[in-house]
Amino acid sequence: MSRTVLVLDRVSKVYGEGASTVIAVRDVSLELTEGRFVLLMGPSGSGKTTLLLLMGCLLKPTRGRLFLFEHEVSALDERTLPLLRRRYIGFVFQTFNLFPALTALENVELALNLKGITGRRARQQAAELLARVGLGERLHFLPRDLSGGEKQRVALARALAGDPPILLADEPTGMLDSRTGRQIVELLAELSRTENRLVFMVTHDPRVRDLADEVLVMEDGSIVARERAEEEMAAASRGERR
Amino acid sequence: MILREEESAWQAEEFKATMVSLAKKNLFHDRVRFLVALIGIQFAVVLMTLQIGFLLKFMTNASVLIDHIEADLWITAKNLKNFDFGLPFSEQKLYEARRAPGVLWAERFLMGFSYWKMPDGGQETIQVIGFNPETRIGAPWDIVEGDLTDVKYFNQIFIDEADRARLGFPRVGDEVEIIGQRARIAGITRGAKSFTGSPFVFTSFKNALKLSFIPPGQTVYILVKVAPGYAVEEVKQYLAETLTGVDVYTKREFSWKSRRYWLLVTGAGIALLSTALLGLLIGTIIVGQTIYASTIDHLREFGTLKAIGASNADLYRIIIAQALIVALIGYATGMLLSRIFLHVARRAGLEAYLPPEVLLAIFGLTVLMCVSASIISIYKITKLDPALVFRS
Ligand SMILES: Nc1ncnc2c1ncn2[C@@H]1O[C@H](COP(=O)(O)OP(=O)(O)OP(=O)(O)O)[C@@H](O)[C@H]1O
Ligand SMILES: [Mg+2]
Numbered sequence: 001m002s003r004t005v006l007v008l009d010r011v012s013k014v015y016g017e018g019a020s021t022v023i024a025v026r027d028v029s030l031e032l033t034e035g036r037f038v039l040l041m042g043p044s045g046s047g048k049t050t051l052l053l054l055m056g057c058l059l060k061p062t063r064g065r066l067f068l069f070e071h072e073v074s075a076l077d078e079r080t081l082p083l084l085r086r087r088y089i090g091f092v093f094q095t096f097n098l099f100p101a102l103t104a105l106e107n108v109e110l111a112l113n114l115k116g117i118t119g120r121r122a123r124q125q126a127a128e129l130l131a132r133v134g135l136g137e138r139l140h141f142l143p144r145d146l147s148g149g150e151k152q153r154v155a156l157a158r159a160l161a162g163d164p165p166i167l168l169a170d171e172p173t174g175m176l177d178s179r180t181g182r183q184i185v186e187l188l189a190e191l192s193r194t195e196n197r198l199v200f201m202v203t204h205d206p207r208v209r210d211l212a213d214e215v216l217v218m219e220d221g222s223i224v225a226r227e228r229a230e231e232e233m234a235a236a237s238r239g240e241r242r
Numbered sequence: 243m244i245l246r247e248e249e250s251a252w253q254a255e256e257f258k259a260t261m262v263s264l265a266k267k268n269l270f271h272d273r274v275r276f277l278v279a280l281i282g283i284q285f286a287v288v289l290m291t292l293q294i295g296f297l298l299k300f301m302t303n304a305s306v307l308i309d310h311i312e313a314d315l316w317i318t319a320k321n322l323k324n325f326d327f328g329l330p331f332s333e334q335k336l337y338e339a340r341r342a343p344g345v346l347w348a349e350r351f352l353m354g355f356s357y358w359k360m361p362d363g364g365q366e367t368i369q370v371i372g373f374n375p376e377t378r379i380g381a382p383w384d385i386v387e388g389d390l391t392d393v394k395y396f397n398q399i400f401i402d403e404a405d406r407a408r409l410g411f412p413r414v415g416d417e418v419e420i421i422g423q424r425a426r427i428a429g430i431t432r433g434a435k436s437f438t439g440s441p442f443v444f445t446s447f448k449n450a451l452k453l454s455f456i457p458p459g460q461t462v463y464i465l466v467k468v469a470p471g472y473a474v475e476e477v478k479q480y481l482a483e484t485l486t487g488v489d490v491y492t493k494r495e496f497s498w499k500s501r502r503y504w505l506l507v508t509g510a511g512i513a514l515l516s517t518a519l520l521g522l523l524i525g526t527i528i529v530g531q532t533i534y535a536s537t538i539d540h541l542r543e544f545g546t547l548k549a550i551g552a553s554n555a556d557l558y559r560i561i562i563a564q565a566l567i568v569a570l571i572g573y574a575t576g577m578l579l580s581r582i583f584l585h586v587a588r589r590a591g592l593e594a595y596l597p598p599e600v601l602l603a604i605f606g607l608t609v610l611m612c613v614s615a616s617i618i619s620i621y622k623i624t625k626l627d628p629a630l631v632f633r634s
Contacts, residue, residue: 078553079553087551093549102264213628
């Protein structure tokens, strides 16, 4: 049976105070299990990034509770949250956010260092991770010498540093052409299935729906629809579980 | 709970080294900005070094005779302001001092303002120094030309090589006129330049009485050597209590009193010191601005680091490491530049005095400057919006 990785219990996030408050996330309850590739879609401003920030422990919910492997994290303080992120979460961004002064290898190494893996071991693991995302030949390239797709692969390798059980990606294909973008999404899908990881991805691209196990749709801060993949629904109706 | 084991990795030395190496790489990546910060620090270092060096040299001038004379104690007229403003008092005190326990020897020593007649008919203010030629206590210490025993004879004088131009380029053997009296130059000294700018003229105590306005039977200073086995402080105490109408200082006290006078009372030192402080301030602003601008430029990277698990403390470490790296390189190159400037200055006759503890202090100030310059950047990091890295 798949373990539950992340639980959101009526989580809300309100920005600002007084007259200018924005309710970005409104009473969202979710239960996400390992090994699944989940898409989050929805119009601009619907609260997708905010939800991702909450799940990634970069923001604290205004209301509600958040559990990571059954530990409540919504109450933890600023000193503990970095430790949680280090251990459980890998981030992938639309704009890659690689360190321009560091090579592909060094970018991944840095993340490994942050997770307590240092020295030669870090170097070796970084090379393995880059090979895993198909960049074994580009180890010593600086980000400026890599294509968009290659940069996102480096970012993926970096997110995989320390083997976190959760990958959170916010429009990782937003800066890429559709073919390259699809390759990245295929890689993400594979990373969830073969390594039993929860991959949660925000996207605007409906063409990659077929790759996901589940699609959530958000509107005005709430999850308004939850579609499972067809085969899974069929399986569910036969009374089986994945 | 679940996080215990993580904490040890978080504290690892190697991990700190990673942050420092990232700081270094970021720094050298923005080359122009790095150079601007360096120039800011170099500016501050050079300005501080030169100003403080000249100031200290200036100050040693104010006590040059005191520092070179091997007396332990100086007996002076009451409430003297500094060495150059010496006032006469009765020679009688000399004999009283010699009778005091713990006094190995005591000598008369004269310092009096006087006038030197220039070849063009004008007058130059001079400071006549009179010492005992038999014991040579208080005599000039570095003789370039001439025989010091000559000062025993009638109005034979020594002048310093640094003052020759000021006195109209007299040579050894030349006859000159001092307050209507004929004097002859018997030799040349080195390193005996007065702080007031009025040239020192060295001669015997007896000649000095005639060549200055000090009345006979008076002295300006009494130099005292403390006998072995006696504490300087105790002998000083005894003399101060038994001799009336005079003050007694240790060599250090009198030296510092003379320096401090010119430093504080006249404001000359204040002006120099404030230039040095200005350098420090401008340096801080330039370094602060470049580090701040660099932080703003790298905000996305700091945000990314936070997202992948860095704590605020880690980010501060990067900023502080950057500040320290520029401080170190800026100090080293700034000192190199200072050496070049000092070399040029020395050729122009301007000396500096920079003991190791001062160089260390300037290094300390440079580090302090760079670290305080990064405080705004650190503040900026604490306010970092986590969503920043998710925006395009
Ligand atoms: N720091 C903030 N302060 C105030 N309001 C904010 C802040 N961040 C987001 N918001 C608001 O919260 C709402 C949700 O924003 P969010 O960025 O989560 O939307 P999104 O679904 O990711 O949009 P997009 O598809 O454009 O990225 C928006 O109305 C936005 O203006
Ligand atoms: Mg968004």
